[in-house]
Amino acid sequence: MSDQEVDTEAKVSGKPTKYCLSSAALTVAFGNHKNQTVPLHNVIAASYHSDARLLKVAYVIRRKKKGHLALVQLDGQVEEAKAESASNFAKTTQEWAYKGIKPNRRLKILINPHGGVGKGVAIFNKHVEPVLRAAGCSLDIVHTKKHGDAYDIAKSLPLDDFDALVSVSGDGLVHEVLNGFANHEYPRKALRMPVAPIPTGSGNGLSLNLLGPDDGFDVVAASLNIIKGSPMSVDVFSFTQNGKRTISYMSQALGLMADLDLGTEDLRWMGDSRFVYGLLRGLIKFKACDIQLSYKAAEKDKKKMFDTLKSRQKIGSQNSQPPTASMEEESLALPESKISLDDTEEWTIFPEPLLFLYAGKGPYVGRDFMAFPVSLPDDGLIDIVAQSTTNTSRTDVIASFGGAAKGELYWKDSLHYLKAHAYRVKPVLKKGFLSIDGEAYPFEEFQVEVLPKLATFISTYGSYNAPFHEPGAKR
Numbered sequence: 001m002s003d004q005e006v007d008t009e010a011k012v013s014g015k016p017t018k019y020c021l022s023s024a025a026l027t028v029a030f031g032n033h034k035n036q037t038v039p040l041h042n043v044i045a046a047s048y049h050s051d052a053r054l055l056k057v058a059y060v061i062r063r064k065k066k067g068h069l070a071l072v073q074l075d076g077q078v079e080e081a082k083a084e085s086a087s088n089f090a091k092t093t094q095e096w097a098y099k100g101i102k103p104n105r106r107l108k109i110l111i112n113p114h115g116g117v118g119k120g121v122a123i124f125n126k127h128v129e130p131v132l133r134a135a136g137c138s139l140d141i142v143h144t145k146k147h148g149d150a151y152d153i154a155k156s157l158p159l160d161d162f163d164a165l166v167s168v169s170g171d172g173l174v175h176e177v178l179n180g181f182a183n184h185e186y187p188r189k190a191l192r193m194p195v196a197p198i199p200t201g202s203g204n205g206l207s208l209n210l211l212g213p214d215d216g217f218d219v220v221a222a223s224l225n226i227i228k229g230s231p232m233s234v235d236v237f238s239f240t241q242n243g244k245r246t247i248s249y250m251s252q253a254l255g256l257m258a259d260l261d262l263g264t265e266d267l268r269w270m271g272d273s274r275f276v277y278g279l280l281r282g283l284i285k286f287k288a289c290d291i292q293l294s295y296k297a298a299e300k301d302k303k304k305m306f307d308t309l310k311s312r313q314k315i316g317s318q319n320s321q322p323p324t325a326s327m328e329e330e331s332l333a334l335p336e337s338k339i340s341l342d343d344t345e346e347w348t349i350f351p352e353p354l355l356f357l358y359a360g361k362g363p364y365v366g367r368d369f370m371a372f373p374v375s376l377p378d379d380g381l382i383d384i385v386a387q388s389t390t391n392t393s394r395t396d397v398i399a400s401f402g403g404a405a406k407g408e409l410y411w412k413d414s415l416h417y418l419k420a421h422a423y424r425v426k427p428v429l430k431k432g433f434l435s436i437d438g439e440a441y442p443f444e445e446f447q448v449e450v451l452p453k454l455a456t457f458i459s460t461y462g463s464y465n466a467p468f469h470e471p472g473a474k475r
């Protein structure tokens with residue numbers, strides 16, 4: 001045992017068990033079983049209860065290499081002679097497991113019982129609540145009863161009573177929460193409240209972006225993120241339509257990309273497969289959506305955007321900590337729009353008919369589609385993807401969707417990809433779908449502008465966790 005290690009022993013279910021703690025991991029050896037080594041990040045609680053001489057340790061581990069995380073709670077009976085060592089061990093484990101992280105977080109939890117295939121409550125009760133309770137979090141749980149409840153709760157949330165807001169839902173409820181915060185008495189302070197998803201909707205893009213493709217649908221990984229993750233500042237968008245401003249945090253879609261979401265509501269029973277079905281249906285029709293797109297571009301060079309992403313990934317979490325706001329700043333209103341609706345200076349009108357327009361932040365918009373692979377949480381820009389119907393065939397576009405889950409569409413010459421400060425859409429025809437963060441909005445003229453670093457999510461990685469490579473690159 002080195003200076004950096006602490007150990008103790010106890011009996012778990014009558015079996016002698018050895019615990020060894022290093023600065024990186026906890027190792028547990030039960031009787032003759034193989035040692036279990038748990039990274040400290042996955043250790044969520046350790047305590048010693050002198051009255052019953054009980055050492056309690058809780059962590060989450062993957063039982064199979066590619067399996068989901070599962071909660072392990074060890075209650076070890078400690079011999080009298082080992083009481084002091086067990087007590088020190090518990091204290092040190094708790095300290096090391098929460099280095100730089102606030103333990104026992106106070107959580108406001110919103111559950112949409114009807115999100116996705118309607119299993120949100122059951123999943124929360126069985127898999128999420130036990131983990132959060134084992135970590136000593138305090139839970140204030142509300143089941144939303146209708147559309148709009150999450151907005152109202154966020155709008156009047158007593159901000160000092162909670163460390164984070166947890167949304168047991170899909171991406172739609174988070175849209176409501178952020179808009180509730182934007183209309184709070186102290187909107188800036190409200191938007192600094194860290195928000196984290198437990199993925200139980202049909203669209204769970206936010207969870208995929210924060211946790212990555214392997215863990216994005218793992219509700220225990222999402223719980224661990226809530227317990228151990230750090231606040232990460234993110235840009236959001238000001239979406240103005242008919243003089244009304246709404247906050248969008250993820251995506252705006254028109255044409256094929258809106259049809260596959262809003263045009264497949266009747267196929268909810270399919271879970272997120274309905275998006276794939278909608279995509280194929282739309283690609284076969286290959287119908288242009290009649291809109292005029294214009295934007296204020298910041299960058300169009302795909303290689304440069306890719307290189308910026310890679311250098312940001314190298315810096316990792318150092319960049320992501322939210323700046324602390326002063327009291328005066330926190331009581332300010334939301335920032336005003338900087339770009340007026342009639343501004344045309346440095347604006348470009350996109351000249352081609354569009355199969356779809358997709359704009360947003362966060363690489364994944366669904367499990368099967370990394371739409372914005374070079375998106376960054378806080379570059380102050382919005383990524384815009386425009387697929388024209390000229391100079392490309394239906395077969396080419398269908399073929400290019402083969403690599404959509406890995407963001408490979410990005411490299412196709414026929415796909416226009418750019419980063420912009422703002423953009424504007426004017427529908428030419430009357431009929432169509434417009435999806436804002438997966439929610440239906442009127443198919444009417446609108447403008448979108450970036451509001452830098454206004455909202456806060458809880459993140460384990462300090463940026464999005466979406467693996468994206470150059471074509472042919474070694475993995």
Ligand SMILES: Nc1ncnc2c1ncn2[C@@H]1O[C@H](COP(=O)(O)OP(=O)(O)OP(=O)(O)O)[C@@H](O)[C@H]1O
Pocket residue numbers: 112113114115116117144145146147148149150168169170171172173174176200201202203204438439
């Ligand atoms: N009890 C409820 N009954 C009906 N709708 C609700 C309820 N609670 C919330 N909603 C609404 O359900 C919508 C979708 O929420 P959620 O984020 O959970 O799922 P989603 O993945 O975005 O969409 P989906 O409904 O396709 O699963 C939101 O607009 C929200 O306002």
